[in-house]
Amino acid sequence: MDREEFEEIAQRSRDEAAAFAVHVNICTSSGCVASGCEHVKKQAEAEVQSRGLQHTCRINGVGCQGLCGSGPIVSVQPDNVLYHKVKPDDVADILDHVGQASVPHLELRQDSPFFERQQRVVLANAGKIDPEEIETAMAAGAYGALLKVTTEMMPPEVCKVITDSGLRGRGGAGYPTGLKWGTVAKATNSTKFVVCNGDEGDPGAFMDRSIMESDPHRVLEGMAIAGYAVGASEGFVYVRAEYALAIKRLKRAIHQAEKRGLLGKNIFGSTFSFSIELRLGAGAFVCGEETALMASIEGRRGNPRPRPPFPSESGLWGHPTLINNVETFANVAPIITNGSAWFANIGTETSKGTKVFALSGKVNRVGLIEVPMGISLREIVMEIGGGIPNGNQFKAVQTGGPSGGCIPADYLDTPVDYESLRKLGSIMGSGGMVVMDDTSSMVSVAHYFMAFNMDESCGKCIPCRVGTIQMVELLKRFTAQRATHDDLVLLEELCDMVSQTSLCGLGQSAPNPVISTLRYFRDEYLRCIAPVTESA
Amino acid sequence: MSSVKTLKINGKDVSARTDDTILQVIREHDIFLPTLCHIEGLSAVGACRLCLVEINGSSKLRSACVTQVEEGMEVVTDNERLQKYRRMILEMLFVEGNHVCAVCVANGYCELQWLAERLGVDHTRLIYLHPDKHVDASHYRYAIDHNRCILCARCVRVCGEIEGAHTWDVAGRGINAHVVTDLNTSWDSSPTCTECGKCVQVCPTGALFKKSRAIGEMAKDNHFLPYLKTMREVNKNDR
Structure with a gap:
């Protein structure tokens, strides 16, 4: 073509x-x-x-038009x-x-803050195009950025545009995307890979699923541009098998793009060839960790391994591998089309662009939102989300899923960016945002997330395998109102030990839900300690 | 590029080859560093977390068995914080299984027991899990008692990397992870097991053992591993 x-x-x-x-x-x-x-x-x-x-x-x-709580839209x-x-x-x-x-x-009135406060970059075409027909996506501009890079730009220029845009990884950790691309691009190996991490598994998170379901071509285009920039000719999309609809649409999208010559050999008549294969996860949360994900793609047990070496140096089958999240790839095409300055203009000093959040929990308007970085939590919860239902009081908002933490009412005016959330003991995460009101018990919340981490530990390293179950057992004593002061001391020691000694990100961040609730809601833990009865 | 590096371990200057791991250098200088999943001759996996060390004063710990030396690196192998973590790791190993030294075939020959003694683990505040684990004694020469298994995966690696049989692997996840023979069938029905017994020799505890031996005969003999590794490398270079 x-x-x-x-x-x-x-x-x-x-x-x-x-x-x-x-x-x-x-x-x-x-x-x-x-x-x-x-x-x-x-x-x-x-x-x-x-x-x-x-x-x-x-x-x-x-595709998705937001407000998933009141569908069909x-x-x-x-x-x-x-x-x-x-x-x-x-x-x-x-x-x-x-x-x-x-x-x-x-x-549904569109003059409400739910629509007015949003800024759609990643989801620009969601709700407008038919995700199962490539022509409607092309009519909306899909693959135009790929045409631009393959015909007008050299790979280092592409890396530079991404670096200048200030885009950071949307999977949670916020690693600068341009730096990652540059590292893989500089590797001299002849075989390199591009991997898209679609193993979204945080409870209450459905951003990546919605992107893949609503606009799969944007993800594929982002991967192909990345392939061109780093010198890879093969890509893998790793999606959890539970996302049946996303898988169906990605499969269809890959097939249609190949048929149209937008993927495959000599794209747009250039020397650049790029093919994408779909790989399904079998339901392990830990496979969202990049080294475990790569082991799974290779056909091995999805266990993480120590880093370094990082994937950009030694990834799939030992070759340099670029691995980014779905939303990160979905940001690529608009950056190429509109330029890095346009993107860098959105957001804050250190966190550029927009972020998609899955807003859920005790909030009036549940759904998928895309907001500019730097917006305050209050605006998200009270204005976009429409506040707390049933006249209850806001208590906390949980961000970052099982690796994140709870942010209490005192910090509602905090701007949403990578650094501010980290300072509060939570993380940006992939974009799950669960709102809790004054009827929610924070000890139960901590117990829920700890139990999740325990179930999802792979069992390879001891601190995570045994530490998580020990913490769950201790938290059970708290929720049963029969904990002791010693239990609290031990719980805090375990938080420190598990986060410091675990092998991968899952274990290192597993105690976060406990650490953050202990930090802001310690009195709730203390109320769960049984009074000492004087025995004769 | 220089093929040697100099670094400091616990304040002492040492030299190392570029591709050495920190653990290799530590062992070369007879510095004590506990390990349970590592064994010379097998690939390093960094799973037991006992060999965590501090590097250049950073609070981020790295496992010595998988970390390559770097020029000017300053390694600390022992301090109060590291000791505390190591003791907790051992406590975790004791509470997750059913380790009763007094009735164990490996009593006196067990790496877990030695380390617990050495690091002063004589009690635990952690919660005993008392799991219901089984024993596979179907094989006529060997047996596995899952109650004593610490999931170091040495058996998995020696079987795959040295013997080349890949009879052992890990199944399940988290606290339910366990080693299995072939596709989780009984050991005696394994079509891949060559009965070489290497898994028994590398097992750090009494999980894998030879049948009908007195306790005094339970000393492990795994001196063969480094030689096999060397032979494997020589073979690779000849090809």
Whole structure:
């Protein structure tokens, strides 16, 4: 495929879409599938047929439009009306109101902070394109950045743009992406690999899943650009097998991209070739750790190994390997298209761009949000999330999943960036954000996450294998209100020992939920200590 | 590039080859550093975390068995903090299994027991898990008692790397991880086991043992490992 052909396909798809006066976009991501969007879509298609509107009104299956808590979400264009909690019976009503006033009881007002405070970079096309049709993605600009790098830029220039943009890893640790790319690019080996980490497993996190379901081509394009920049011709997308819909769409996307020549040999007539293979995880959280993930791709038991050597030096089968998170790759194409200065303009001094969060828990509006870095936790929870339901009080927000911590009400005005969250004893993490109100017991929260870490420990190193179960057993004494002061001392010693001596990131960060709740809610632990009874 | 490095271990200047690990240098200079998963001649995995050392005053600990020496490195192998962690690691090993020295076939010949004595682990505040673990005594010469297994995976490595049989591997995860023969079948039905007994000789505890031996005959004999490793390397170079 060359530039003319590429632009022709995109234009044809745009023309086809423009031929329809009305577009009904129905969300077909997992959240809305669970609330029955497929029935709505079927009903809508039947209704359009029976009314003879098939040449003027198009029913599109699209990706996530946010607000997963009140699905299925349907939007009508060009009216720019958004409906929520749509049932198949509502379809006739919606079609009746096209071009007129909206259906009042279904309408979701878009002038609320949930929509106004968001800034969509990664999710720019989510909810607009059909993730199962590559032409609609191309019409929205997909693979344009790949065309640009393969025809106009040299690999070091690509690395430089990414470095200048200030993009940092979205998997949680926030390692500078440009630095990682540069390291792999400088390795002199002839075989290198690009790996996309889609083994999202934090409880309450569904950012990467939504990206892969809503706009899989953006992830593939980011990987191909990375391959070009670092000199790799093979890539792997590692996705947990539980993400059936994401897998289905990625498979389809890879197939369609290969058919169109956007992946494979001599992309856009250049000397650059890049193929992508899909690998499925078998349900181990630890396989999100990069060395374990690579062992799993190689077909071995998903155990982590000590670093160094880091993957950029010795990764898959000993070759230099670039490994980034789904969201990191999804940021690449817009940076190439709009330039590093545009991206660096969003966010704070050290944390650039936007971040996708999965907002859940005791909050009025549950869903997927994308906000600029530096926004305060208060804005996210109180404005975008719409505050706490049932008149309860905000207590804490948990970020970073089982490796993160709880941030109490006193710090609600903290800006969301890598450094500020770390200072508070939590981490940015991959983007899970669970809100808790005054009915939540923080000891139970710590117990829940510790039990999660215990279940997910691989068992290779002793501090994590035995330390996590010891901490869970101690926390059980607290939740049963029969702990002693000695238990608290031992719990704190274990927190220190497990975090300092464990082999991989899972074990090193496993005590964080306990450490952070002890830091801010120590009184709750103390209240769980049984009074000493004087025995005769 | 220089093929030798100089570094400091516990304040003492030492020399090392570029590809040496810190542990190799430590052993060469007869400095005591406890290890349980490491054994000379097998690949290093850094799993037992006993050989953690402090480097250049950084609070981040590194396992000596997998860390290569660097010029000017300053290594501390022993201080109060490291001792505390090491004792806790041993305590964890004792509470996760069912280690009863008095009735163990390896009593007096057990690396876990030696280290506990040496590091002064005589009691624990941790919670005993008393797991329900089984014994596979189906093999006519050898047996495995999972109650005493510390998951060092030496048997897995010696079987795969030296004998080339790969009979042993690890199954399950977390606290439920355990070693298995082949696809978790009984040892006597293993079609891959060559009955060489290397796994028994490298086992640091009484988990793997020879049947019908008196306790006095339980001394492990694994002097063969470094030779086999050398032979393996010579073979590789000849090819």
